[in-house]
Amino acid sequence: MKHSIRRQMTAIFIGLFAFVLGGVLMINNGFLGSYYLSHKTQDLIKTYNQINETIRDGNLTDDTVQNQIVIRAERANIDLVVIDAKGDAIVRTLSVDDPRFKEMLVGILGLNTIQAESVLRQTDMYTVYRSASDMTGGEMEYLRMWGRFSDGSWFLMQSPLASIEESASLANQFLIYLGIVGMILGGFFVWLFSRRITQPLMELTRLSQEMANLNFDARYTRGGEDEIGILGRNYNRMSEQLEKTISELKSVNNQLQKDIEQKEKLEDMRNEFLGNVSHELKTPIALIQGYAEGLREGVNDDPESREFYCDVIMDEADKMNRMVKNLLTLNQLEFGSDEVQFERFDIVGLVSGVIASCEILIQQAEASVDFVADEKLYVWADEFKTEQVVRNYLTNAIHHVENERRIEVRIIRDGDKARITVFNSGKPIPEEDIPKLWDKFYKVDKAHTREYGGNGIGLSIVKAIMESFRQKYGVKNYDNGVAFWFELDAKTVMENEDKGSQNTSLH
Missing domain, CATH: 3.30.450 (Beta-Lactamase)
Structure with a gap:
């Protein structure tokens, strides 16, 4: 060569x-x-x-x-x-x-x-x-x-x-003669003894060619305790691992074929999902049908009764409309068809706006909201989806607030993270129900949920959004209530305004 x-x-x-x-x-x-x-x-x-x-x-x-x-x-x-x-x-x-x-x-x-x-x-x-x-x-x-x-x-x-x-x-002449002889003899012996290195390397080259051709039966046989010997043993071990890995890949491929053959199970899952949806829609449809028939038959001719019938029909239709929208949103999130647009925004301002928009619901629930946060705290996330999470947490807290009827929204900075917590006074959630809270259509108190028009999808949407953000979220019980929380990546505020904190009570 x-x-x-x-x-x-x-x-x-x-x-x-x-x-x-x-x-x-x-x-x-x-x-x-x-x-x-x-x-x-x-x-x-x-x-x-x-x-x-x-x-x-x-x-x-x-x-x-x-x-x-x-x-x-x-x-x-x-x-x-x-x-x-x-x-x-x-x-x-x-x-x-x-x-x-x-x-x-x-x-x-x-x-x-x-x-x-x-x-x-x-x-x-x-x-x-x-x-x-x-x-x-x-x-x-x-x-x-x-x-x-x-x-x-x-x-x-x-x-x-x-x-x-x-x-x-004279000394230089002697060194030159001696050097020429030394170079000739040394070059000859180096050429001769280098075979001990090149021959094992040639065997390793042949072994690598066999491995490239997916022949894993070839082995390095010269042995030795030097670097080449260690390399040869590593080649043998690599050959065994490759053979084992390819065998495992074949097994995985066979399993994949089985998974393809079991696609009927996916159809069963779809049918189960449709069954849950039809079950949730059954009650509002029945109510709408009954009250509509009552209006047609003229059960009550007085204006107040007719207005009550119409209000029930409109309320049930609105519930179905909201449930369908939530299902569509959840479907987009779970199947990844809804892209996440990360941007930098002030989470304090966003939460403050959500609280203001829910003022009517807060007044109807006769609750008070304490908002504890710095003036500004910038985070990186999808602003629209973050608003959905905050709104779901807040409306959930409004619907379940009891006792002193207090809601506390708190934003704190923890290193490079911002934690947003929504607490409502009331009954703690049973420990056995906590892992199921994030499942679709799951309701801890079905009667109470039906009362305010809940459908058990809101927390599933929160779960899907936070997993698309790759951020943490959860719920924690207290003696006097429940706190739902989530985290976002936080950045330093780039404002010249003086920093402070606000503790605003909204009634």
Whole structure:
């Protein structure tokens, strides 16, 4: 393969090796000379400290000690001469006839000619500097150190400096040859051993192709505890899970077929719904028919009786009309055909408007309404549907208010939520009836509901609207009444008006 991992690994290895080799060559050229010179300087200072310590101990005149000093200096490739106050050489590493010895003596005489740029290190006791000389039959560069010891004796040490440039060049040539051999051998071994990685990957590739063809019997068999081995085991587990999932999908498909075959049950549900509707319409239709026949037969000829008959007929017709409208609204909500239009509006203003519109009903029920809320609280919801929820809660509270005949509407802010609660004093709802309140046509007190014209659909509409909002709603019993509530997403009020609260009683 043109872009195989083996080729990429080999190319990466050779490129990395070449990069490291290039870096070593650059460092060798730039810093080898400084390192070499620093190392030789440390050798001279170390030798000086050893001799100075021997002088302090008073052992320099000992022949054995002198021999040890000479041996250490020669091992470090250092020429040494120590001259006492009388001018006698008490320690030296070179014979008198050695040209280097004569050169050192001449160097002592010419110490005052040392160039400042040649000095590498200088203290009160010694000076280290570089010096070139050609007295040895060819130009030679030395690293020299001269000064005095603690007893006042003088010394001169020197160590020849090999050609640093030449040494660096030779070292670089050696590194290049070694690097070329290393790249060739390393590239070969990388190419060879990369098979241990590429062959398992090729098997995984084959396995993925089999899985793509929905053949889940293929398995990764090479094993191993490295990353590829773990990947292979995960492939095997994924293959098993896919096979299991496809089997489950087939089972679900079969179940779906069964559901399609049971569509007759939906027809039964429709028939049940129509039965409930016909049951609810039976009473108002019978009343309308009876009073209409009474009018036709002239049961009572006085104007008051005829007006009463007409009022009953109109009232029952209005109840049927409202029930049909509610059923249509509920049907649209439950089947999702009525779209929700989210917008930002003031829930306090909306609730205040609903309360004002129900003023006549409140007066007829001889009730009082306490409205507790901030001046403004903005929420995100469908304003028209929210009004339906508030109106259903409020009319429900009006129809069931008892005892002190008090209704309290409260809006509170809780974090990012606004909770709207409608409380009415009266009898608490039996606990066994609470889960059924939101069902269609369910009535806790059928006689009382019939009395004010209820049909058991209002709370079902509330349930459908709040579920379309994806918000919470519910009911809570108290000792002296019942509170229905729902929540909406609240936002910060963007008004410059002063905030306050109102507690308005409507009678």
